[in-house]
Amino acid sequence: MPERRPRKDAARNRAAALAAADALFARTSPDQVTMADIAAAAGVGKATLFRAFGDRTGLIRALHEARLEPVRGAVEAGPPPLGPTTPPLQRVPAVLDALLCFKLDHRHLARALEGTESTSPYQAEHYQRWHELLRAMLEPIVGPSECGFTAHALLAAVRADLVERLAEREGLPRETTRARLADFTARVLRTDPGGKR
Amino acid sequence: MPERRPRKDAARNRAAALAAADALFARTSPDQVTMADIAAAAGVGKATLFRAFGDRTGLIRALHEARLEPVRGAVEAGPPPLGPTTPPLQRVPAVLDALLCFKLDHRHLARALEGTESTSPYQAEHYQRWHELLRAMLEPIVGPSECGFTAHALLAAVRADLVERLAEREGLPRETTRARLADFTARVLRTDPGGKR
DNA sequence: ATACAATCCGGACCGAGGGTCCGTTTTCGA
DNA sequence: TCGAAAACGGACCCTCGGTCCGGATTGTAT
DSSP: OOOOOOOOOHHHHHHHHHHHHHHHHHHGGGGGGGGHHHHHTTOOEEEEEHHSSHHHHHHHHHHHHHHHHHHHHHHOOOOTSSSSOOOOHHHHHHHHHHHHHHHTTTHHHHHHHHHHSSGGGGGGGGHHHHHHHHHHHHHHHHHHTTHHHHHHHHHTOOOEEEEEEIIIIIIHHHHHHHHHHHHHHHHTTTOOTTOOO | OOOOOOOOOHHHHHHHHHHHHHHHHHHHGGGOOOOHHHHHHHHHHHHHHHHHSHHHHHHHHHHHHHHHHHHHHHHOOOTTTTTTTSSHHHHHHHHHHHHHHHHHHHHHHHHHHHHSSSSSGGGSHHHHHHHHHHHHHHHHOOOTTTTHHHHHHHTTOOOOHHHIIIIIISSSHHHHHHHHHHHHHHHHHTTTTTTTT
């Protein structure tokens, strides 16, 4: 079953839709961008969107994954301090920082994702991947019984809507936010703040 | 302007609506309970709901506040370890534990609230109250620059959808979840786990 | 008791937006 | 070049939050 690849127009329209959605989401709050808007901006019929992505969530998820891919790659097989060769005590804060930066750079996107997952964001498989990664790194640090919860709690500290509030409503500059998260992480890991820097 | 109190039938219908909503939310996922459902279950017209609560969010918020009121009272003016006479190092974990227990006991409700706030839950005034309370308590512990973020991060650890996932999907028993949160809090405060017990 | 004004009731109605249908157009292997 | 499989797109449907307005209730003044 050679998984015959999609037709040329299908590929082109899919790309156009992703680009249009990205642009629209960047300009206004995601929950006031309708599927019809996206279709129009992409110069495409509405049904084409649904055929390509299934539903609204699928579209946003696809967009999110495309943008997140570099980060994921860097974590799974990149150089230190993100890559897998780094010891957990330095890698955990590095991964959280990377996640934070991603959400800062793509606020609209991350928020669109968490806001659209009809059910809680915790069932999204990408969440489960991050959680498992963190859990494994935390196990030697906080012990096997606590590592699961700790991973959840640390991820909760970089949830998109919280990050957005810090950046938008409280007006925290990027570097300040990163420093706060680093301090917080250090407390949880019981290390010295800035220990690796 | 003596704020003439509402008519008897208005009060009765309001109560009926709250009760019906509570029952329905308890039975199925909040996002598949429509306003028409609630009206029907309360034996009331749909417009009555909107007149009494403004909109869907208002209804859920009213319900939430009614149920949360005891906890709020205990924290604002109750006996230790929740009340204001307790020193921060013991009060912070106590408040978080109370919040966790509330969300465990009223999963559906808390989830309905966070899921309905059209915009992120962080603008809800009740969130701001909790945050300010925690922030003030944390200030002497973690310092003035970090206390704000730390308060956010700790509150994030008891967010309704996370709690629901722990309880429902991962099947953690109540006491286990409480213990994990206590451990996590202790790490953040740099105290010994179970220090106050 | 009675009448009257203010308030509330509730079901029909509206508009927006996610998702589908189906006749037409495009692609692509033979 | 040709024909079938795949994709297109815009009209259409349906659900659901929210509003409207004629009729019923309540409280009050006489």
